[in-house]
Amino acid sequence: MPVDASREAGLIxxxxxxxxxFTGTMLRSLSAHTVHHAHCPILVYREPPQR
Numbered sequence: 001m002p003v004d005a006s007r008e009a010g011l012i013x014x015x016x017x018x019x020x021x022f023t024g025t026m027l028r029s030l031s032a033h034t035v036h037h038a039h040c041p042i043l044v045y046r047e048p049p050q051r
Contacts, residue, residue: 002030006038016046 006012014031035042 002034003037003039006034006040006042009040011041011043012038013043013045016044 002012002014012034014034016031031044035044
């Protein structure tokens with residue numbers, strides 16, 4: 001789990017996919033949990049929209 005890894009990390013990078021539905025909810029949940037509970041700085045990368 002990323003939160004556990006954050007105890008010894010200098011930075012955690014998580015992605016934001018912008019997906020909807022169940023998959024998107026699960027991915028957002030993991031990212032949100034990591035952002036709120038990590039022990040080091042977090043970088044959330046969101047991919048630019050596809051044209």
